[in-house]
Amino acid sequence: NAGVTQTPKFQVLKTGQSMTLQCAQDMNHEYMSWYRQDPGMGLRLIHYSVGAGITDQGEVPNGYNVSRSTTEDFPLRLLSAAPSQTSVYFCASRTGWGGNTEAFFGQGTRLTVV
């Protein structure tokens, strides 16, 4: 199994450009989340989803959109990139069955906005 796959691994954007970070999981997990990681800040939750068709905001949702049309995919859209969105982005998934479950992470997307 591939687990959680993120693409691209690296991306450079100009201020104002838009793009979509892709995340796919092949474990049939209900829960998926997006985090950003900045130096000294740990991981901060951007958006999350408890199943197809259901999304909600996390701690730092501004400037990002998500959708969950299938169980497998959870893309993160940057609407108009800003330098403050320079960060490393991680996607994670968990099964919702049984509670008390671990999260599986992708390898991350390193985004630079110039």
Added chain:
Amino acid sequence: SQQGEEDPQALSIQEGENATMNCSYKTSINNLQWYRQNSGRGLVHLILIRSNEREKHSGRLRVTLDTSKKSSSLLITASRAADTASYFCATDGSGNTGKLIFGQGTTLQVKP
């Protein structure tokens, strides 16, 4: 602000020594989890402790949880150079949301 606060932010020890990292949180939880992150990589799950558990072991890892103090600790015994990484606690709150809220992490360096 984030749910978990970790202490210390950085820790440097010699191989063979024990490493202890602490995590404090603010709200009620279903469980608390610890993750490891090697430089430039994604996070990997280490251990999960439920809110009704006080201590859990996995190999060289020992985790404690004190829900009255809203705190947890991760002990790595007999550390190795390969344990060099960042370690994060994450809380899984009440309610069936699947959200994990992470602390800021502890960077551990184990010198050979």
